[in-house]
Amino acid sequence: MRIVFDLDGTLIDSAPDIAHAANAVLQSEGLPPVTLAQTRSFVGNGARVFVERLERASAGGNAPDRTARMRARFITEYERAHGHTAIYPGVEAAIATLRAQGWRIGLCTNKPMVPTRAVLAHFGWSDLFETVLGGDSLPQMKPDPAPLHAVLQTLGDGPALYVGDSEVDALTAQAADVPFALFTEGYRKTGLDAIPHTEAFADWSALPAIAARLIA
Numbered sequence: 473m474r475i476v477f478d479l480d481g482t483l484i485d486s487a488p489d490i491a492h493a494a495n496a497v498l499q500s501e502g503l504p505p506v507t508l509a510q511t512r513s514f515v516g517n518g519a520r521v522f523v524e525r526l527e528r529a530s531a532g533g534n535a536p537d538r539t540a541r542m543r544a545r546f547i548t549e550y551e552r553a554h555g556h557t558a559i560y561p562g563v564e565a566a567i568a569t570l571r572a573q574g575w576r577i578g579l580c581t582n583k584p585m586v587p588t589r590a591v592l593a594h595f596g597w598s599d600l601f602e603t604v605l606g607g608d609s610l611p612q613m614k615p616d617p618a619p620l621h622a623v624l625q626t627l628g629d630g631p632a633l634y635v636g637d638s639e640v641d642a643l644t645a646q647a648a649d650v651p652f653a654l655f656t657e658g659y660r661k662t663g664l665d666a667i668p669h670t671e672a673f674a675d676w677s678a679l680p681a682i683a684a685r686l687i688a
């Protein structure tokens with residue numbers, strides 16, 4: 473029994489900190505800031521793509537030297553960015569219930585490993601997940617199924633479930649041929665109809681029952 477979670481927009485609402493880091497980078501380039509809503513829409517495909525989207529939105533295009541500078545600066549800012557991040561209500565209780573029921577727990581995020589480790593430590597979660605893979609852990613990142621497969625492989629055999637908030641997560645689960653539980657309150661860009669999912673939930677207290685149905 474294996475359950476793997478996405479991080480940003482699924483377990484934690486990290487967009488306020490990501491926006492803060494992003495706007496510090498923009499300010500250092502003399503560029504105008506972005507909104508929280510814009511920031512949310514840029515999250516999901518890892519830090520490289522995030523910075524490209526950020527630069528395009530603020531400056532109207534990508535200039536290679538500036539993009540490189542912004543990337544380096546963003547990673548530095550990102551590592552410190554957890555003071556305004558909140559755990560979604562019910563996450564810790566749901567994970568505790570699942571663990572007590574014998575589910576083995578992993579994390580598969582496109583967030584780079586350094587800020588991932590930093591935010592896990594911030595919440596006292598450094599030992600919560602048996603395996604943690606970030607967007608820079610493997611040559612491939614989500615929606616490639618490789619990172620999800622790699623996490624699952626470390627968690628033994630048996631049924632598997634992936635839990636995420638975005639189109640990227642849905643594509644990853646589909647490519648990995650793993651059932652997908654969609655948390656509807658994260659950073660998805662489109663309607664539920666457009667995101668293939670096995671089950672959807674808005675309240676974390678619903679997840680243990682969803683997992684139980686999977687193995688019934």
Ligand SMILES: O=C(O)COP(=O)(O)O
Nearest residue numbers: 479480516517518581582
């Ligand atoms: O950093 C990102 O782009 C997305 O992170 P996530 O995969 O945890 O949603």
Ligand SMILES: [Mg+2]
Nearest residue numbers: 478480481637
């Ligand atoms: Mg996410």
